[in-house]
Amino acid sequence: MLPTLDPRTLRNAFGCYTTGVVVVTTTGADGQKTGVTVNSFTSVSLDPPLVLFCLLNSANAYRTWEQATHFTMNILASGQQQVSNAFARPSSNPWEAIGHTTGDNGCPLIDGAAASLECERFQHFPGGDHLILVGRVTAVRIATGPMEPLAFHRGKYGTYWGVDFGAPPPDSSLSDMVMAGFG
Secondary structure (H helix, E strand, O other): OOOOOOHHHHHHHHOOOOEEOEEEEEEOOOOOEEEEEEOOEEEEEEOOEEEEEEEEOOOOOHHHHHHOOEEEEEEOEOOOHHHHHHHHOOOOOHHHOOOEEEOOOOOEEEOOOOEEEEEEEEEEEEEOOEEEEEEEEEEEEEOOOOOOEEEEEOOEEEEOOOOOOOOOOOOOOHHHHHHOOOO
16 A cells, blocks of 8 residues: 655655746637646657647636647747736736637747647547647747746746756767766
8 A cells, every 4th residue: 555645744855856838729629718837747759749738727727628629739938927927817817918829720829938848639638637638749939048937946046057967979869868977
């Protein structure tokens, strides 16, 4: 039998891992735009190009996300805390206050995002109290010029300030860098 873990302790442990902040957007079959702030975003594969995020099963727009055929991952830049907060509130409708355009897949692209990944539904999986949504990237938009990311760590926003520890070997994967002592 597995030991019972205290949910607050588990959340605190998860909070020790610094993540980026992403607003995932979609447009429902009825034409209504929906967005949600997540930090459960990761790249899955380069071939095919896959990304994933996780959505709480009790989320207000759960059915919209479960049925979504397309979505966009908007990776927020530093200074976009208000955008993150607007989409973190379950009952808010921030679209009038948040600058955005419509991407090729029909989903909102958040103005000022560091990057936006337009995706089509690839697979969904149950994951405990969350739904795991995997999308195939169909288009990428990257902001021009230097841009610091919006980061989240231990319940607070921050950003990344690069420290030069040397460059990793060219054409290496993250696991290769760890083995070589870079991570």
